[in-house]
Amino acid sequence: MYTVIQYLHSLWAYLVIIMIFIAVTNAIFGLLGKRPFEFRDFRISLFTLIVAHLQILIGLILFFVSPMVQWFNSGQDKSLIMKDSTLRLVNLEHPLTMIIAIILITIGFSKQKKKVEPKAKFKIILIFYGIALLLVLGRIPWSLWF
Numbered sequence: 001m002y003t004v005i006q007y008l009h010s011l012w013a014y015l016v017i018i019m020i021f022i023a024v025t026n027a028i029f030g031l032l033g034k035r036p037f038e039f040r041d042f043r044i045s046l047f048t049l050i051v052a053h054l055q056i057l058i059g060l061i062l063f064f065v066s067p068m069v070q071w072f073n074s075g076q077d078k079s080l081i082m083k084d085s086t087l088r089l090v091n092l093e094h095p096l097t098m099i100i101a102i103i104l105i106t107i108g109f110s111k112q113k114k115k116v117e118p119k120a121k122f123k124i125i126l127i128f129y130g131i132a133l134l135l136v137l138g139r140i141p142w143s144l145w146f
């Protein structure tokens with residue numbers, strides 16, 4: 001069970017990062033090209049949102065089955081989690097930062113839907129998805145991944 005979920009989470013991460021990157025660059029080119037916000041642009045932002053939400057689901061399952069997550073180990077000194085940088089990353093920083101990043105994507109998606117002007121839509125996607133991309137890249141456990 002753990003190996004399957006870990007593999008899925010690790011594989012799905014590529015899709016999440018690629019999609020956020022595509023959404024951000026698409027917003028930059030949309031803004032620079034001053035072009036209309038088309039259905040294709042909407043689909044890119046929506047697909048990114050869906051892919052990111054699915055990763056939260058997989059991540060949450062992983063959180064409860066991973067031997068690296070040590071909150072639930074009985075008799076474990078929880079302060080050791082905070083002292084070890086890898087354990088702190090996997091147990092706290094990574095999950096929390098990824099959830100914040102996906103909340104930003106969700107807010108950005110719903111805010112752009114309410115705007116009418118293409119410029120405003122692209123700008124919102126650039127800001128919200130852009131910050132999310134930085135957060136995701138900043139708190140991925142790279143050493144575990146590669």
Ligand code: HEM
Pocket residue numbers: 006009010013016017052055056057059060062063066067068069090094095098099101102136140141144145146
């Ligand atoms: C944008 C969303 C996310 C991305 C891109 C992402 C990406 C990754 C990557 C690349 C790894 C390393 C995989 C490996 O060991 O090969 C990882 C590990 C992990 N992730 Fe995420 N993650 C995301 C969200 C989450 C969330 C929301 C949670 C929990 C609530 C979570 C929990 C974990 C845990 C516990 C590990 C360590 C698993 C282990 O190796 O035992 N992730 N994540």
